Amino acid sequence: MGIIVDKEKCIQCEMCVENCPEDILVMVEDGVSVAYPMECSWCGACEIDCPADAIKVRFTKEVGPVFIKREEK
Helix, strand or coil: CCEEECCCCCCCCCHHHHHCCCCCEEEECCEEEECCHHHCCCCCHHHHHCCCCCEEECCCCCCCCCCCCCCCC
16 A cells, blocks of 8 residues: 555544545544545655654555556557
């Protein structure tokens, strides 16, 4: 996964949810959850704004940009 949330460190302040320009993070009972990982623009705002250092943004092949190969005619 590209966005890693350490639920033990998360203090549920909602800073990451409020500052995510893509609105991919949501609050759930036990902290922050990544609702739309494929919509992430990898800006790092959630990681930078987290006062508890509970979020890490890591680019991975599995969650990175998606390219669709079109069939040639």
